[in-house]
Amino acid sequence: GHLVESGGGLVRPGGSLRLSCADSGFTLTAEWMHWVRQVPGKTLVWVSRINVDETTRTYADSVKGRFTISRDNARRTVDLQMSSLTVDDTAVYYCVREYCSGASCYFDLWGQGTLVTVSS
Amino acid sequence: SYELTQPPSVSVSPGQTATITCSGERLGYRFTNWYQQKTGQPPMVIIYEDGVRPSGIPARFSASSFGNTATLTIAGTPPTDEAIYFCQVWDSSTAVFGGGTKLTVL
Numbered sequence: 001g002h003l004v005e006s007g008g009g010l011v012r013p014g015g016s017l018r019l020s021c022a023d024s025g026f027t028l029t030a031e032w033m034h035w036v037r038q039v040p041g042k043t044l045v046w047v048s049r050i051n052v053d054e055t056t057r058t059y060a061d062s063v064k065g066r067f068t069i070s071r072d073n074a075r076r077t078v079d080l081q082m083s084s085l086t087v088d089d090t091a092v093y094y095c096v097r098e099y100c101s102g103a104s105c106y107f108d109l110w111g112q113g114t115l116v117t118v119s120s
Numbered sequence: 121s122y123e124l125t126q127p128p129s130v131s132v133s134p135g136q137t138a139t140i141t142c143s144g145e146r147l148g149y150r151f152t153n154w155y156q157q158k159t160g161q162p163p164m165v166i167i168y169e170d171g172v173r174p175s176g177i178p179a180r181f182s183a184s185s186f187g188n189t190a191t192l193t194i195a196g197t198p199p200t201d202e203a204i205y206f207c208q209v210w211d212s213s214t215a216v217f218g219g220g221t222k223l224t225v226l
Contacts, residue, residue, distance in 0.1 A: 034215070044155075044163065044206055046215035058213060094162055104169035105210065106153040110162035 001025040001109050003095045008114030015118070016083040021095030021111060023076040032098040033071060033078045034107070037091035037116075047093070048080065062088070085118045092116075122211035124218035131224045138194040140221045142207030145188060150209045152190040154183055157220075158203045166205075167192065199225045 002024035011017050019035070035047040048059045048069040057069050068081040078095055092113040099108035125143045132138040142152060152170050155163035165174055167183040170190065180195045194201055202225045207218040 036215070043219045044208075044217040046217070049214075060214065101169065101172075104151045104153075104172075106165050106168040106208070107155070107163070107215070108165055108174070110164070113162055 001097065003097065003109060003111035005093065005095050005111045005114035008093065008116045010117045010119065011085055012120055013086055013118055015085050016081070017085065017116060019080040019082065019093055019095075019114060019116070021078040021080075030097045030099070032105075034096045034098060035069065035078075035080050036094045036096050036107070036110075037089075038094065038113070039091045044094075045091070049098070050078065082116070085116075087118050090116060090118045122209070122216050124207055124209065124216055126205075126207060126218040126221045128219070129222045129224065131226065132194075132197045134199055134225055135196055138197045138201070138223055138225075140192040140194075140205050140223065142190040142192070142218050143188055144190075144209065147188050147190055147209070148186045150211075152183070152185050153208045154181075154190075154192050155206045155208060156201075156203045157206065163206060194223075197223075197225055201225060 004022050007019040031052050034049040036044050037047050038044050050057045050069045050071050066084045071078045092115050094113045095111040096107045097109040154167035156166045157163040166177050166181050170185040171183045183192045204220045204222050206220045209216050
């Protein structure tokens with residue numbers, strides 16, 4: 001499996017951006033896919049998750065109402081539509097696969113990340 | 121919301137044992153995962169379910185969890201293990217990460 005993010009870039013405060021994550025293997029048949037972000041040099045922050053049939057989408061409080069996660073299993077993509085962006089959304093955004101072994105789940109595959117910079 | 125606390129930095133001499141802690145309320149009742157992030161790279165899981173190493177992770181990495189603290193131990197630390205280490209748990213189906221510990225090997 002191999003995840004590749006795209007769509008990052010420079011956007012003004014209040015603007016919108018759509019990130020996409022493409023899978024080069026069979027990764028995106030995974031039950032859960034997530035987006036995690038990281039301000040360079042800082043910690044990781046979970047952003048959102050979506051299950052395989054899109055019946056459950058969950059968001060961090062900091063992005064709820066502004067970000068929308070979606071997936072297209074036929075195209076093997078997971079997208080993150082971001083709107084009303086603020087400078088606090090500036091970060092590297094990672095597309096991440098969740099893997100579960102028995103009762104334990106963890107992030108077993110990460111993309112290389114795409115940088116989103118919100119600045120005027 | 122649930123919080124995890126890690127020391128910002130830990131130093132170890134090459135070949136010695138490094139210990140990185142992760143603290144949270146009743147952490148021992150949750151499974152803790154550990155990730156290693158080298159400069160310019162995405163994180164990589166090195167321990168899951170408190171102490172299980174994924175395939176391909178060297179045996180020098182071990183971990184345990186009890187009470188309010190999870191501990192990652194790196195035995196015989198080589199310079200190539202210099203990285204930032206994050207602990208992670210699940211809280212109401214969302215992922216929570218510790219602040220990360222910068223391991224310096226010198």
